[in-house]
Amino acid sequence: MALRVEQDIFGIRQRGREVTAAVGLEHQDQVRFATALSEVARDLLRMADGADVSFVAVTELDGRRFLSVDLAPLRPLPGNRYEPQSGAVARLVDTLGLAEVAGDTVVRMSRRVPAAAAALTPARLAELGTTAQASALDELATQNGQLIAALDEVRSQRDELAVLNAELEETNRGVMALYTQLSEELEETNRGVVALYAELDEKSAQLRAASESKSRFLANVSHELRAPVTAIIGLGRLLTDSGSDPLTAEQAQQIELIRSSAADLLSLVNDLLDLAKAESGRIEPEWAEVDLRAVFGQLRGTLRALVLRSEVALLVEEPPPGTVLRSDEVLLAQVLRNLLHNAVKFTDRGEVRMRAERAADRILIRVSDTGPGIPAELHERIFEEFYQVPGTSRRSGTGLGLPYARRLVALLGGTLSLTSEPGRGSSFTVDLPVAGV
Incomplete structure (x- = not known):
């Protein structure tokens, strides 16, 4: 296609929409690509008095498919560089920039074709060049319809976003309420734990004091009992000694029972004394x-x-x-x-x-x-x-x-x-x- 006058911009936009539909781009991508193409065409008509426009369908070796448009300026671009007047144009396509084609510098823009899109048949390719070019008024009406549809979609997305924001705000309020509740419960639990630790410390101190008192009691009582128990054993031995007055069989049996009971009591006293020493830490090994x-x-x-x-x-x-x-x-x-x-x-x-x-x-x-x-x-x-x-x-x-x-x-x-x-x-x-x- 030739880009020479303002009217050609509408024709190029129309053809861009038709080609993107033929290669399988979705409707929104068709609008984006056609809009970017018309903006680039308007820039080149102003900067280089026009251009020759070529639509190229490319399939890479790895199977990826692209739709490219090469716009060859009629005269060199200022500074041999191109920057679109609208910064948003580059975001509407995958790539936009200068390229070398047969020794000439062209402005190339491209968009990847979905893998699921049907292949472009020769019959469909032949139909693309036979479609009558729409008038500027018709193309403008089409653009307006696309703009209205885009605005409607934006408004729908905005409403959905507002609903999502409202739900998110409600969720945040619930989370904050739950967080506040959990914080209060945690603080209450911490106070209980601190009180419990204080009570445990108090009980531990009481238990240590009771244990120390028990050890002292056992040690003192055991020490005081050893002397009289030993005396009982000694007296029993004297009574049964051959030098003492003779005893009857009953008396000897009773005295032997006394000595046996005293010996058991002395063993218990010694065990208590040893245990008290061990508990109080007064036993120091001699290594x-x-x-x-x-x-x-x-x-x-x-x-x-x-x-x-x-x-x-x-x-x-x-x-x-x-x-x-x-x-x-x-x-x-x-x-x-x-x-x-x-x-x-x-x-x-x-x-x-x-x-x-x-x-x-x-x-x-x-x-x-x-x-x-x-x-x-x-x-x-x-x-x-x-x-x-x-x-x-x-x-x-x-x-x-x-x-x-x-x-x-x-x-x-x-x-x-x-x-x-x-x-x-x-x-x-x-x-x-x-x-x-």
Whole structure:
């Protein structure tokens, strides 16, 4: 097409609309492309006295399709550059700028064709050039109709946007109300938490004070009871001494009962005193290199007298050579003596065995027996103060030995654990670090 006079602008716009429809652009894209084409044509008519206009349909190697329009100016553009008078023109198409075609500079504008658009057939291509050119008045009427449609669409979008804004504002008010409510609830919860923490701190202080008072009470009472209980045991021994006046069988039995009860009471007093010392933190380990072979030998000799029943065997295995750890020998011996004493006391037949083994940087000492065993749900309860496994009340005991033993093992940097099943005996494991604390 030739662009020479003002009337040609309308014809080029009409042809641009027809071509974009033929290649498959949507209606709004047709209007945009035709509008941009008419604006560029008006610029070139003013700047270069016109141009030759060519519509080109291009298919790239990757299958993409484009519609391009080349406008070759009749005379060179000022400064050999082109800037549309309206800045909005470039936004109506995909590309707009200068290009070289057969050595001539042209203004090229292009728009991508949708992949789903039907291919341009030769028959449809032949029809494009036969359509009668509309008059300026008809084209203006068409432009006005397109403008009205565009304005109507803009107004519809504006109304939709207003509705969306109203909904968004309502949602924002709801969110703000919810946020305010949540903030108030959170603040109330925080106040409750602060009050709860204050109450917990107060209760903790009271609990610490009660624990300290209990420890002082146990220590004082235990200390005060030791002297009279020891005196009772001594007096009973004097009464049964061969140098004293002879006693009847009944009197001897009564005095022996008194001595036995006093001995049990002295054991309870000593356990209470030891537990009070451990709770108050007054036990300080004396760290030294401890050879387990010496400790095991001492325990083997001193505890053999405990086994009064021929049905029970006390086996203290010799530790492997070089089984040495840094610990407190007195406290460690006290723990092992306690475990062995308990095992012998609650085992009616079979054996009580103690052995040691090295595991990396730890030493494991196990005291196992063939006694009745302990249910799994009571494994931790037996380490509570004064607790005794149901059914064992007939055997002497205070329920303080194991809690005290666990505290001593913790002071030595280790752990005391239990493995046991009913009918399969029990095994207590003392796990200690070789290097100490």
